[in-house]
Amino acid sequence: MPQHVVVIGAGVIGLSSAICLQEAGYSVTIVARDFPTPFEIVDPQTQINYTSPWGGAHNRWVPPHPVPGPERDQALREHALSLSTFKRMEALAAAQPAAGITFMPGIEYLESPGPEYVALTEVAAAELGMPGFRILRADEFPDARVAWGCEYRTWCVNPMVYCCFLLRQFVLRGGRIFKRELRCPDEVFALHSDLGTVNAAVNASGNGFGDKNMSITRGQTCIVTNPCDATVTRQNADGSWTFCVPRGFQGGTVIGGTKEPDNWDPEPSVDVRKTLLRRFAATYPRILDSSGKLQFVRDIVGRRPTRRGGLRLETERAVGGNVVVHAYGLGGRGYELSWGVAEEVVRLVRSELEGRASKL
Ligand SMILES: Cc1cc2nc3c(=O)[nH]c(=O)nc-3n(C[C@H](O)[C@H](O)[C@H](O)COP(=O)(O)OP(=O)(O)OC[C@H]3O[C@@H](n4cnc5c(N)ncnc54)[C@H](O)[C@@H]3O)c2cc1C
Numbered sequence: 001m002p003q004h005v006v007v008i009g010a011g012v013i014g015l016s017s018a019i020c021l022q023e024a025g026y027s028v029t030i031v032a033r034d035f036p037t038p039f040e041i042v043d044p045q046t047q048i049n050y051t052s053p054w055g056g057a058h059n060r061w062v063p064p065h066p067v068p069g070p071e072r073d074q075a076l077r078e079h080a081l082s083l084s085t086f087k088r089m090e091a092l093a094a095a096q097p098a099a100g101i102t103f104m105p106g107i108e109y110l111e112s113p114g115p116e117y118v119a120l121t122e123v124a125a126a127e128l129g130m131p132g133f134r135i136l137r138a139d140e141f142p143d144a145r146v147a148w149g150c151e152y153r154t155w156c157v158n159p160m161v162y163c164c165f166l167l168r169q170f171v172l173r174g175g176r177i178f179k180r181e182l183r184c185p186d187e188v189f190a191l192h193s194d195l196g197t198v199n200a201a202v203n204a205s206g207n208g209f210g211d212k213n214m215s216i217t218r219g220q221t222c223i224v225t226n227p228c229d230a231t232v233t234r235q236n237a238d239g240s241w242t243f244c245v246p247r248g249f250q251g252g253t254v255i256g257g258t259k260e261p262d263n264w265d266p267e268p269s270v271d272v273r274k275t276l277l278r279r280f281a282a283t284y285p286r287i288l289d290s291s292g293k294l295q296f297v298r299d300i301v302g303r304r305p306t307r308r309g310g311l312r313l314e315t316e317r318a319v320g321g322n323v324v325v326h327a328y329g330l331g332g333r334g335y336e337l338s339w340g341v342a343e344e345v346v347r348l349v350r351s352e353l354e355g356r357a358s359k360l
Pocket of ligand 1: 008009010011012013014031032033034035049050051052053054055056057058059180181182183204205206207218219220221245257301302303304305327328329330331332333334335336337
């Protein structure tokens with residue numbers, strides 16, 4: 001009999017982890033409060049803490065800091081996870097055209113580039129495995145405030161098309177789902193009548209359960225109907241961001257966006273929306289329609305699950321020796337790192353359960 005793993009959470013991290021665990025031969029159940037649905041019916045108020053629907057979501061390569069130290073180590077670790085995710089996205093997009101993934105150019109403009117960007121030559125980018133990387137010439141910048149720019153090949157997803165696809169794959173492979181709200185990860189080991197014996201749990205709850213290092217980073221973006229031929233990101237000298245993420249699959253294009261630590265306001269600001277639209281139109285006028293406009297559809301407010309010290313990806317022996325693998329706190333990079341995190345979850349579960357089996 002295969003061992004039984006319960007994944008808590010049906011965001012992009014829980015779904016990817018559940019599929020990878022199935023591929024590794026485990027019997028898997030997902031227990032979650034929220035499951036993917038069409039984007040049009042996700043509730044902006046009651047489901048604001050379910051982050052996956054509100055993400056862009058694109059892959060933006062983040063170069064590691066050139067000076068050795070913890071910051072560089074963390075960035076290299078995350079870069080490895082993003083490379084694993086990229087490979088899997090490429091394979092999925094080729095094999096499953098309906099999965100919600102689109103490959104396109106990624107363009108970056110920086111007004112005040114940090115040392116990690118200044119050090120990023122085309123040779124260094126090739127060594128880091130960034131496909132199609134090219135440094136832009138100054139005459140390709142949108143205006144004189146931009147000091148550095150690059151382009152590369154990358155992917156975007158339409159989040160709820162993609163997450164619904166993952167959920168269907170999981171169920172078609174025999175996965176079970178339970179809609180429940182839990183008080184702590186340990187609770188799944190007590191739900192015998194619903195779940196049977198549980199050999200391990202994966203905490204993919206986004207925010208963990210009461211982790212003191214967790215907070216949120218509010219993001220306000222909006223959707224326009226204008227299509228766009230690239231995902232474009234501009235880092236402004238004042239620390240603000242101007243970006244677009246084409247969602248594909250009739251999801252329009254996301255124009256963003258804010259990054260506001262510890263701001264819990266669920267309401268979008270009309271003034272912020274106007275600023276986001278104006279700034280993006282100035283940076284990338286190719287997106288404008290024949291009347292020179294962006295066609296606004298709706299605002300988005302989401303909460304990136306941000307963790308001081310970075311994501312938590314490790315095993316804990318909980319009460320009574322129960323095995324809990326934590327995989328949460330992905331901040332603004334959940335999609336980018338998803339398959340890399342899921343592969344690491346399998347490695348952690350396997351090493352705990354195989355280690356335990358050999359001790360029995
Ligand atoms: C505006 C914005 C733009 C973003 N853009 C990008 C981007 O371009 N690229 C990118 O990679 N990322 C982006 N992100 C970040 C990305 O969306 C998140 O990192 C990702 O969605 C987190 O996924 P998750 O599975 O960890 O958490 P979630 O999606 O929040 O899922 C958590 C799951 O756990 C369940 N759960 C939680 N608590 C309980 C409980 N007590 N009991 C039962 N179930 C529970 C929830 O119901 C849900 O199913 C963006 C985020 C925002 C807000």
